[in-house]
Amino acid sequence: MSLPRSNTATGWLLAAPLTLVLAFFLVLPIIMIVIVSFWGATEFSIYPAFQFDNYKFLFGSSVTWAVFGNTFRYALITWALTLGIGFTVAYFLAFHVRTLTWQITLALICTVPFWTSNIIRMISWIPFLGRNGIANSTLLSMGVIDQPLEWLLFSDFSVMLTFVHINTFFMIVPILNTLLRIDKSLIEAARDGGATGPQILWNVILPLAKPGIMIGTIFVLTLVMGDFTTVRFMSGSQSANVGRLISNDVGLLQYPSAAATSVVLLCTVLIVVTGLLRLVDIRKEL
Amino acid sequence: MTKPKIQYSRRSLLKGAATFTAASTLGAPMIWAQDIKDVTLRQFGTGVSNLNDVAVKVKEDLGFTLEMTALDSDSVTQRAATQPNSFDIADIEYWICKKVWPTGNLQAMDTSKISLFDKISPIFTTGKLTPESVVAQGTAPSTVGFISEPGSKEFAPEVTNWMTLIPTIYNADTLGIRPDLIGRPIETWAELLNPEFKGKASILDISSIGIMDMAMVCEAMGEIAYGDKGNMTTDEIDKTIAIFTEAKKAGQFRAFWKSFDESVNLMASGEVVIQSMWSPAITAVKAQGIPCVYQPLKEGYRSWGGGLGLSANLSGLELDAAYEYINWYISGWVGGYLMRQGYYSAVPETSKAFMSENEWGYWYEGKAATDVITSPTGQQLASAGDVRDGGSYEERMGKVACWNSVMDENQYMVRKWNEFIAA
Structure with missing residues (x-):
């Protein structure tokens, strides 16, 4: 069907506001970042140039590789854990909670931690996990341990715990959304056909939940890879990820170097997301 | 506070009297006194000395408005180096000054307009607390405190008439x-x-x-x-x-x-x-x-110090107001306030009048407190008999x-x- 000319124009006009907003506030800044990443910097100023020094240093430094490796490690482990927990919670809400009222109520309860800020949710772990914190003193008084556990706080454990705590919700919502759309008669049909519970889960529910899982995955991966506050606070500044590398550079007025790191991070994340989108055609599945 | 320090009160008294006389008899000089009330100076710096109480007191004592912005030291450096139009007074550390001065965003101060210049602690002028002291390593304030002539981007090795920063607070x-x-x-x-x-x-x-x-x-x-x-x-x-x-x-x-x-x-x-x-x-x-x-x-010790620098853009009435402010800053009230927090002020003696004998003894002279020591906000910091860690000013800064x-x-x-x- 071909639209009349005037309709095409209306279409363009309708799309224009969003296009302009995105162009100004998303595309333009990114172009600026890419341009600045080729600039040079002195101690307190930056000057326009076209040089590859920032990238050369970035790729030549072992720190970069270690830090990117660390960022991926955090992202992957957080992803696996949030997926496991997120899917379980969503499954429970979709299939075990019978009434819509309770589904809505319980889903809202999942949002309770979001009533306060991200930072507060993160920092509230510190007194809990500390050497003389609630976790250690409880375990000590129960006689489970006789020395406070040092690795509870300011360690990879605490970083991961906080990541999972903060990000699981972003997994729950999209998965729940896809699970709720699954036609219950499909499951009944599978059961009638003699499929066991695990078989239904693996062959019916999981394939249908893929778009939700993928959206959740994209949320979690991008949030974790772009984070810097969680790693800083929960590792007691002892671990680094790419976000901290960038924030350190910004703090020291090394904008071009920060821009170069950002560009590399952006490309990395884009590659990951493109790869994920190839696995599932979200547009088709929704 | 029964015996306010002579310097400041006399000056303000004279000024007040002059304004009053001018207002009642003449008319013209009144404009200046009126104008200065409209002046707003924008100061930014690190949290330590960017105290709201200071802005309130400035309004009370000098009449003009002081807007304060507190940032972390990285942002302070950044702002002083890259946004010269965003401030009138920079409250920066001496090492930041070393970084920022070559940008030309700050202007030197004429020491002849600083009434208490002679009283400023020698740490900031010659670098030697006592004649026998050696200038410590690092960016000692005395090494970046002066330039030879206005406009110069190089620091002068000796005391000159042009000061880069007026020291405010250090420890x-x-x-x-x-x-x-x-x-x-x-x-x-x-x-x-x-x-x-x-x-x-x-x-x-x-x-x-x-x-x-x-x-x-x-x-x-x-x-x-x-x-x-x-x-x-x-x-x-x-x-x-x-x-x-x-x-x-x-x-x-x-x-x-x-x-x-x-x-x-x-x-x-x-x-x-x-x-x-x-x-x-x-x-x-x-x-x-x-x-x-x-x-x-x-x-x-590892020591640090900050000071007030004037933006290169300041001129005329604003510049006069800035000098007024700087002279007021080292005249004692702020010093007393800071010293009761455990810092030191650039002209320690003037602070004495704004501290009790007990406070002066505890914070500056390293004597045992004779009574409870409280912070400017009223928290108890020490009880009678306590001695400051490290002792007196000379012992610590020496x-x-x-x-x-x-x-x-x-x-x-x-x-x-x-x-x-x-x-």
Whole structure:
């Protein structure tokens, strides 16, 4: 069907506001970042140039590789854990909670931690996990341990715990959304056909939940890879990820170097997301 | 407060009288007095001295408005270097001045317009507290305090008529400890890496200051002999970072801290028993009823100092107001306020009139308190009989080993620091 000319124009006009907003506030800044990443910097100023020094240093430094490796490690482990927990919670809400009222109520309860800020949710772990914190003193008084556990706080454990705590919700919502759309008669049909519970889960529910899982995955991966506050606070500044590398550079007025790191991070994340989108055609599945 | 310091009150009295007379008889000079009330000076700086109480008092005493913005030291440097139109008065540290002065965003002050110039502590003029003192390593304020003529971008090695910053606030830093959890005397910086405190030590994650604390430790351990701790060679930086990386991998540190509050929490919660710390952080821990000592160490202190600089854009009435403000700043009230927090002021004597005898004795002279010592906000900091850690002004400021600084190899150092954090 071909639209009349005037309709095409209306279409363009309708799309224009969003296009302009995105162009100004998303595309333009990114172009600026890419341009600045080729600039040079002195101690307190930056000057326009076209040089590859920032990238050369970035790729030549072992720190970069270690830090990117660390960022991926955090992202992957957080992803696996949030997926496991997120899917379980969503499954429970979709299939075990019978009434819509309770589904809505319980889903809202999942949002309770979001009533306060991200930072507060993160920092509230510190007194809990500390050497003389609630976790250690409880375990000590129960006689489970006789020395406070040092690795509870300011360690990879605490970083991961906080990541999972903060990000699981972003997994729950999209998965729940896809699970709720699954036609219950499909499951009944599978059961009638003699499929066991695990078989239904693996062959019916999981394939249908893929778009939700993928959206959740994209949320979690991008949030974790772009984070810097969680790693800083929960590792007691002892671990680094790419976000901290960038924030350190910004703090020291090394904008071009920060821009170069950002560009590399952006490309990395884009590659990951493109790869994920190839696995599932979200547009088709929704 | 019954005997206000002569200098200031006389000046303000005269001014007040002059304004009054002018207002009642003439008419013309009145314009100036009216105008200055419309002046707004925009000051920015680090949290330590950007106090709202100061702005309120300025309005009360001088009549004009002072707008304050508090930022962290990185942002302060950035703003002073890149946004000269965004401020009238920069409250910066001396090492920041070394970085920012060459941009030409600040203008030098005519010392003849500074009424108390002669009374400014010699630390900031000749660099020598007493004639026998040696100028400490690092960016000593005296080395970046003067330029030879207006417009010059090079610092003058001696005292001239053109001052870059008017010193406002400074202190001597050392390690903070929890005496109750350590239970033995601590005398040297080397203790920070003592395996006895494995998993219970901390250092600050601000490269320019952290590297100095590291240097104090390495030197105390006898591992490295530095030419100038405030301006290390790449080789010295490598060695210093290597020693600390090894300690980090061995689990010596519980955490690194970046903000004041973090250092307070680490200490108060007992996560850390020995760490680099700032004076008011010690006060904050003590205020919670937890024993904490700002331990004087035999190798001396790492010191820092800040000052007010004038924006190059200031002129005319605003410039006059800025001079008024600076003269007022060192005339005593602010000094008293800061000294009761544990800092020092540039012209210590003038603060005396704004402190009780007990406070002056405790904070400045290092005498035992004769009564309760409270902070300007009313918290109890010490009880009768307590003595300030480190003693008197001369004892503390006379033992400065190194000033906060910015090194020639700064960029190299920063990269190495990032490696240390990522290690």
